[in-house]
Amino acid sequence: MSFQELGLAEPLLKAISDVGYDTPTPIQKQAIPAVMLGGDLLAGAQTGTGKTAGFVLPMLHRLMAAPAVRDTKGRSPVRALILTPTRELAAQVEESVRVYGKHAKLTSMVMFGGVGMQPQIDKLRRGVDILVATPGRLLDHHQQGTLDISRIEIFVLDEADRMLDMGFIHDIKKVLAIVPKNKQSLLFSATFSDEIKALADRLLNKPQVIEVERRNSTVEAISQKIHPVDRDRKKELLAHLIKSQDWHQVLVFCRMKHGANRLTDFLNDQKITAMAIHGNKSQTARTKALADFKKGDLQVLVATDIAARGIDIDQLPHVVNFELPNVPEDYVHRIGRTGRAGAQGEAISLVCVDEEGFMREIEKLIKRSVAREVVPGFAPDPKAVAQPIQTGRQTLNGGLRSGGGGRGGAGAPAGTRRGAAPAASRGPRGGGSGGGFGGGNRGGGRSR
Structure with missing residues (x-):
């Protein structure tokens, strides 16, 4: 037609x-x-x-x-x-x-x-x-x-x-x-x-x-891969991948605004041109960063989920989850920005022990296992113990724990915040029961 x-x-x-x-x-x-x-x-x-x-x-x-x-x-x-x-x-x-x-x-x-x-x-x-x-x-x-x-x-x-x-x-x-x-x-x-x-x-x-598409399906043209790594070596690994594989036009996702800023500063110190876009940036700065990225003048764009919504770039080759989203559907939104119009795209996730529960729920959602590849020199410590993830006022429990899989097992459900207010006070998608992964999270704590 x-x-x-x-x-x-x-x-x-x-x-x-x-x-x-x-x-x-x-x-x-x-x-x-x-x-x-x-x-x-x-x-x-x-x-x-x-x-x-x-x-x-x-x-x-x-x-x-x-x-x-x-x-x-x-x-x-x-x-x-x-x-x-x-x-x-x-x-x-x-x-x-x-x-x-x-x-x-x-x-x-x-x-x-x-x-x-x-x-x-x-x-x-x-x-x-x-x-x-x-x-x-x-x-x-x-x-x-x-x-x-x-x-x-x-x-x-x-x-x-x-x-x-x-x-x-x-x-x-x-x-x-x-x-x-x-x-x-x-x-x-x-x-x-x-x-x-x-x-x-x-x-x-x-x-x-x-x-027109199966709900939460991922594009078949996208090559998905996990690089297991310790939480304190993610920045170093990202810089290594960009330099050793000569990546250009890399869209990198962070959970929080301050995390995006810190990662951007680190990459620039490594002589990798990078800018961050999030709600604290002026509209002029956000527009310039996006324009430079589209033109290829900027090697890396670091974004929060909210700020990245609407980024539409043909032939975007690389999307990196520097931090996994705690809402599995957001993974699909993120990686959907590559592999468009029949082009091959690559989605890389840098996953530490704190996020293994998030990854399990993502794989359950997309109905497939994502290949894992340890980058030489960056093998994670096998004895590392998962720690709660602090995101502003929220505490996320994304680690796998005995008896609970990715949903947190005993104690607070994964994705809830300790001492949380009732669901009705937490925005339109409070999900107060915590019955699904990320329950209690969707109404607040997101970077804009």
Whole structure:
């Protein structure tokens, strides 16, 4: 099937041709016709499946087909709203809108925090057809009376699962209360949890449901490998791998912001160019780091899970889990950034004894064992004992212990914090029972 067969308008087909695409991905084959019909959509798609074009292209098609009713000064109202969890993802989605809509007479803008409001206000006053925004800044503008979204025709909630993980459920509900009831709504999520289904019930009206990849599947083109190593030799091992194998464009994941900073400083001391992106970095610094990384000017980008959401780089060859995530699904999100578009990718995990329980749960989720390879000179101490992992106010128990496997055995469930507050006070995904790995963790303690 080609994009022409999907019935997209000629200006869009020209833009698609300009960027060198000719065959739609599975999510695009299903989502584009569904959105063009005008109904609501609940779509399950992992990172890297082409989902952004899956909603941007038919959105542009529909807006082009029915020109806006402009005001007396010829300005267009905001007709489409795309809500994303992070600044980086918002910027990339809006870039896609501009790339695919470059032959269409539609305007767009991106809106997020961390930068001044006045330039955004000025753009809104000139009229914008398509707005891509993060929840907090959108609500700031609405409360100040600088944004009118009462004439939204199409509303997209992108990466809804991550929205919930980041604690945006209350902001989302506020947005739903101010957008028109009579609109087309599209919800995209990597997973269909109970929380996502509840949100879909609130937002969507008789939606078509599509899911193009098996939930939490990993891309077959990705070579996955574990390097066992002692906790205090991880930095040294990472530098050794980068230098000895001449790696470039390496995306490295850490759990916490301060850990990302320390690792970045170490790599730069080793003459390996590295920068960190996380919530404490200014938007200017984050944008520059990402741009330099994409161009190949920066060898290593060190990121936290939240900050990395939305990083979309073709042919990214290496993803390294410097620290394993305590939520197994996050492993799938992380490594899904390599091995895209038929390219071979490599996902390396540096695993110490403290994280063996995390690794067991990851292997259970992906339904396969990951190959282990001890790097000469970096064999871990066989007598090492697992220690609790401190992440800010949380204590994670990721080591294998007798009688409990990866879930912590006796005592506190793995992934809970000692002296934790009741689940209801810990954000939207408190998971207070601890029945699943990482229970009690998803509502807080994440680096943003």
